[in-house]
Amino acid sequence: xxxxxxxxxxxxxxxxxxxxxxxxxxxxxxxxxxxxxxxxxxxxxxxxxxxxxxxxxxxxxxxxxxxxxxxxxxxxxxxxxxxxxxxxxxxxxxxxxxxxxxxxxxxxxx
Amino acid sequence: xxxxxxxxxxxxxxxxxxxxxxxxxxxxxxxxxxxxxxxxxxxxxxxxxxxxxxxxxxxxxxxxxxxxxxxxxxxxxxxxxxxxxxxxxxxxxxxxxxxxxxxxxxxxxxxxxx
Numbered sequence: 094x095x096x097x098x099x100x101x102x103x104x105x106x107x108x109x110x111x112x113x114x115x116x117x118x119x120x121x122x123x124x125x126x127x128x129x130x131x132x133x134x135x136x137x138x139x140x141x142x143x144x145x146x147x148x149x150x151x152x153x154x155x156x157x158x159x160x161x162x163x164x165x166x167x168x169x170x171x172x173x174x175x176x177x178x179x180x181x182x183x184x185x186x187x188x189x190x191x192x193x194x195x196x197x198x199x200x201x202x203x
Numbered sequence: 204x205x206x207x208x209x210x211x212x213x214x215x216x217x218x219x220x221x222x223x224x225x226x227x228x229x230x231x232x233x234x235x236x237x238x239x240x241x242x243x244x245x246x247x248x249x250x251x252x253x254x255x256x257x258x259x260x261x262x263x264x265x266x267x268x269x270x271x272x273x274x275x276x277x278x279x280x281x282x283x284x285x286x287x288x289x290x291x292x293x294x295x296x297x298x299x300x301x302x303x304x305x306x307x308x309x310x311x312x313x314x315x316x317x
Contacts, residue, residue: 097245101243124303124304126305126306133291133311133313134310134311135293135308135309135310135311136246136293136306136308137308138305138306138307141303141305143303180245180246182246184304190248190251191236191248191306193238193245193246193247194245195243195244195245196245
């Protein structure tokens with residue numbers, strides 16, 4: 094079956110670093126995506142991993158281990174505007190069947 | 204102008220009514236998707252289309268139908284709305300011919316079925 098797990102909620106302090114984990118069990122794998130979604134708004138693309146390792150993009154980094162079915166999103170130098178939900182999504186095949194996790198709601202406190 | 208637009212943005216309807224949600228895109232993408240989002244459940248795929256002549260059911264297609272009128276337009280219909288279809292609906296597009304296939308989402312339609 095398909096299953097993607099993420100923590101439901103996390104809290105961190107402005108200026109700190111936070112790591113949001115995602116574990117997955119899917120019938121196939123052709124890439125893992127992270128999206129940011131502010132309340133009531135559309136998800137927006139943050140990062141993409143298809144090979145093992147770390148992808149860095151400014152304050153955001155994402156890591157993938159395909160053998161462990163595991164990814165994390167690392168947010169550095171947290172800002173208040175980073176308060177949002179973060180969605181992990183796996184593309185099962187190039188037919189583009191995406192499976193989304195339930196999302197992690199991050200609250201950044203002053 | 205937004206690349207992916209949805210109309211209406213908000214809709215209130217009654218049980219049993221037929222309604223249509225519309226999605227248009229100017230990104231030139233071939234692939235389009237309809238998702239619903241409920242609190243705590245993430246995004247669930249309703250239908251997807253890889254081109255005008257291709258329509259596929261997603262994980263929760265019962266009670267819904269779609270039409271791909273043109274490459275740029277993909278509409279979702281609720282044949283007979285019921286209260287548990289109250290949700291936030293998103294349309295998304297992706298480029299199936301090049302790149303990583305990142306999905307781009309419209310602003311969403313908030314639907315309330317009474």
